[in-house]
Amino acid sequence: MTTYYDSIAQQYKKSKQLPFRLHIEAYTYFHLLGNIVGKSLLDLGCGEGFYTRQFKLLDADQVIGVEISEKMIELARLEEAREHQNIEYIVGDVFELGKIGSFDLVVASYLLNYAQSREQLLKISQSIFANLKPGGRFVTINNNDSQPLESYLSTEKYGFIKSITSPLIEGTPIKYTFTISDSKQQFSFDNYYLGTATYEWALRSVGFKEVRWQKPIVSPDGWQNLVKSFGRISLTVCP
Ligand SMILES: C[S@@+](CC[C@H](N)C(=O)[O-])C[C@H]1O[C@@H](n2cnc3c(N)ncnc32)[C@H](O)[C@@H]1O
Numbered sequence: 001m002t003t004y005y006d007s008i009a010q011q012y013k014k015s016k017q018l019p020f021r022l023h024i025e026a027y028t029y030f031h032l033l034g035n036i037v038g039k040s041l042l043d044l045g046c047g048e049g050f051y052t053r054q055f056k057l058l059d060a061d062q063v064i065g066v067e068i069s070e071k072m073i074e075l076a077r078l079e080e081a082r083e084h085q086n087i088e089y090i091v092g093d094v095f096e097l098g099k100i101g102s103f104d105l106v107v108a109s110y111l112l113n114y115a116q117s118r119e120q121l122l123k124i125s126q127s128i129f130a131n132l133k134p135g136g137r138f139v140t141i142n143n144n145d146s147q148p149l150e151s152y153l154s155t156e157k158y159g160f161i162k163s164i165t166s167p168l169i170e171g172t173p174i175k176y177t178f179t180i181s182d183s184k185q186q187f188s189f190d191n192y193y194l195g196t197a198t199y200e201w202a203l204r205s206v207g208f209k210e211v212r213w214q215k216p217i218v219s220p221d222g223w224q225n226l227v228k229s230f231g232r233i234s235l236t237v238c239p
Helices: 005-015 019-033 050-057 070-082 118-130 196-206 220-230
Strands: 041-044 063-067 088-091 103-109 132-141 160-163 173-179 186-192
Touching (some): 005 070, 005 173, 019 103, 019 220, 041 050, 050 063, 118 132
Antiparallel strands (some): 160 173, 173 186
């Protein structure tokens, strides 16, 4: 399987070190996950395993990562070989995944925004639900579809902007552009816009009983670090 992420795998990995990703994105994600000690966890669209490895460090029991990009999985497996954590990485397409197990938690950071239509979102949601134990939870990070368009470029100083070239309707590509701090090197990829109501519809249609949205939270360290580096910070900084 070859995907666009094969060509940006290394740069994407570096972008995980941007301060807003560490102090806002990751902090909010782990806040939502709560205590995962002893839990089984399926990470869909796991990339090179940035979060997947951390789940194990937080004492999750079984952890499996599924990812469509072979290059991303290659990087994840390199880390696994360097420091053995007993994580299983599978190259696979979440759209076609079906049931591969029964997990306490299914997670996906920035995966749902690859669905370009309601139908595609429904398919991903089916894969998610099929892999959860009864009473299990799905936790995700996604494009913030209520971010005002005027602020898409205002996050440039944090190393990240969004842009669109056509009106924002369901299926419109949203270009994410990252600038890596040390090299000033840029790379971009597209996500797709779907509205909040569509997400809720898809998740409820496959069987989820409760859908909750969480705004980004800044870690206590993050306030100091981000304010020191950037001055006053704005919460639109997080995608
Ligand atoms: C923005 S990256 C996020 C990676 C990782 N979750 C993280 O937060 O570091 C999105 C990932 O989803 C993967 N992806 C996109 N469509 C997919 C699909 N249909 N099946 C599996 N993975 C997919 C991409 O290859 C990419 O690695």
